[in-house]
Amino acid sequence: MADIISFTGKGLLLAIKIKQVLGEESPVYTKFSEIDRNELPEDVIYVEEKLSDWTGRRFKEHVPLIFIGACGIAVRAVAPCVKDKFSDIPVVVVDEAGLFCIPLLSAHVGGAKKLAVTIAEAIGATPVITTATDVNNLFAVDVFAAENNLVMLDRNGVKKVSAKLLNEREITLKVDGGKIRGIIPKEVKITNKKKADVIISPKKVDAADCLLHLVPKAVYVGIGCKKGRSSDDIRRMFNEVVEQGNIEKTAVLGAATIDVKEHEPGLREFVREEELSFQTFPAEVLGNVAGEFSASDFVKKTVGVANVCERAAAAACGKKYKILVPKIAENGVTAAMALKDWSVRF
Known part of the structure; x- marks a missing residue:
C-alpha cells in the first residue's frame, strides 16, 4: 500500500505501528544511522543509498510514501521528482511523536488525504488538511x-x-x-x-x-476476426467503431471475443498495445446473451454461434447493456460496441 521510512529510533517504532495498520504490503525502511543493524527487526530494511535516490525510485515505480519525521526532510527528498498533482505519487508526513499527519503530495487524485486520515484515526493523530475545497467543506x-x-x-x-x-x-x-x-x-x-x-x-x-x-470507462468493443489478421487490421476497425459511436476512446474499458480467438496473435497484440482488458467467452455463453443480434450462418458453422462481435460486447457488459454500434465488417475483421450500465456516487 505504501513504503514507510523513518530517521530515528522513536520514528522507527511509529513506522512499525503504522505498518500494523496498513498491512504487510507496506514495508518499513529506516535511515537511523545510530542503530545497530544486527538489532533491527528482520522485516525492517536499512536504506544505504541516498534518500533522494531511494525516493526517486519510488516515484518511478509509483509507490506511495510515508515519511516519519520533519516535513523538511520529505520536501527535500521529493522536490526533484515533483511534476503535477495528476502524476505525483501520494506522499504523507507523520511527525515522530505521532501528533500530526500531513498529506504532502497528491492529496486528492493520488489519495494522500485518505491515507493520512486513515493513519491519523489509527494512531490518534490530527490530520492536517490544507486543500481549499476541503477546508471550505466544498465538493472536490x-x-x-x-x-x-x-x-x-x-x-x-x-x-x-x-x-x-x-x-x-x-x-x-x-x-x-x-x-x-x-x-x-x-x-x-x-x-x-x-x-x-x-x-x-x-x-x-x-x-x-x-x-x-x-x-x-463503460464501453466494450466486441471483435471477431479471421485467422491471421494483424493488429493494424483490428485497430482500424476498432477506431472505426469508436468513431461511429461518437465515443471518447478513453471510455473503452476493454475488448471481448469468442474463446477460440483467445490466442489470435494480432488480437492479443492489439489489446496489449491499447492497454485494454480482454475477455473471451465460449460459444454457448455468447449464444445465451439476451437481445437481438445480426446473424451469419457461416459464422455459426465456423465457431458455433451466429454472431461474435455484438454478442461479445454485450456479454462483457453484463446483464444490462446497450448496443451503441452494431456489427461492422471489413477485411476479415468484425467489430461492435456496447455500453454497460454505469453510475456515479457522491
Whole structure:
C-alpha cells in the first residue's frame, strides 16, 4: 500500500505501528544511522543509498510514501521528482511523536488525504488538511473523479471548476446516460441542459459546452476476426467503431471475443498495445446473451454461434447493456460496441 521510512529510533517504532495498520504490503525502511543493524527487526530494511535516490525510485515505480519525521526532510527528498498533482505519487508526513499527519503530495487524485486520515484515526493523530475545497467543506471534483474511476480529459478544467466553487459556491453537473447515487452536495446542481460546468459522458463533448469533461470507462468493443489478421487490421476497425459511436476512446474499458480467438496473435497484440482488458467467452455463453443480434450462418458453422462481435460486447457488459454500434465488417475483421450500465456516487 505504501513504503514507510523513518530517521530515528522513536520514528522507527511509529513506522512499525503504522505498518500494523496498513498491512504487510507496506514495508518499513529506516535511515537511523545510530542503530545497530544486527538489532533491527528482520522485516525492517536499512536504506544505504541516498534518500533522494531511494525516493526517486519510488516515484518511478509509483509507490506511495510515508515519511516519519520533519516535513523538511520529505520536501527535500521529493522536490526533484515533483511534476503535477495528476502524476505525483501520494506522499504523507507523520511527525515522530505521532501528533500530526500531513498529506504532502497528491492529496486528492493520488489519495494522500485518505491515507493520512486513515493513519491519523489509527494512531490518534490530527490530520492536517490544507486543500481549499476541503477546508471550505466544498465538493472536490478531482476526488469525485478518482473515486468513480472517471477520466479527466482536460486537467486544467479541475482548476476551473474548483475556482468557480470557491468563488461562486455552486456548479452545474450533467450525467449523460448514467445513474446518480449517494447524497448530492448542496453546491452541485444537477442539470440536463446541453451545457454544464461538469459533464460526465462516454460520448465526445464540445469543449465549449463545459469546463470539465469526465469520461466513465463503460464501453466494450466486441471483435471477431479471421485467422491471421494483424493488429493494424483490428485497430482500424476498432477506431472505426469508436468513431461511429461518437465515443471518447478513453471510455473503452476493454475488448471481448469468442474463446477460440483467445490466442489470435494480432488480437492479443492489439489489446496489449491499447492497454485494454480482454475477455473471451465460449460459444454457448455468447449464444445465451439476451437481445437481438445480426446473424451469419457461416459464422455459426465456423465457431458455433451466429454472431461474435455484438454478442461479445454485450456479454462483457453484463446483464444490462446497450448496443451503441452494431456489427461492422471489413477485411476479415468484425467489430461492435456496447455500453454497460454505469453510475456515479457522491
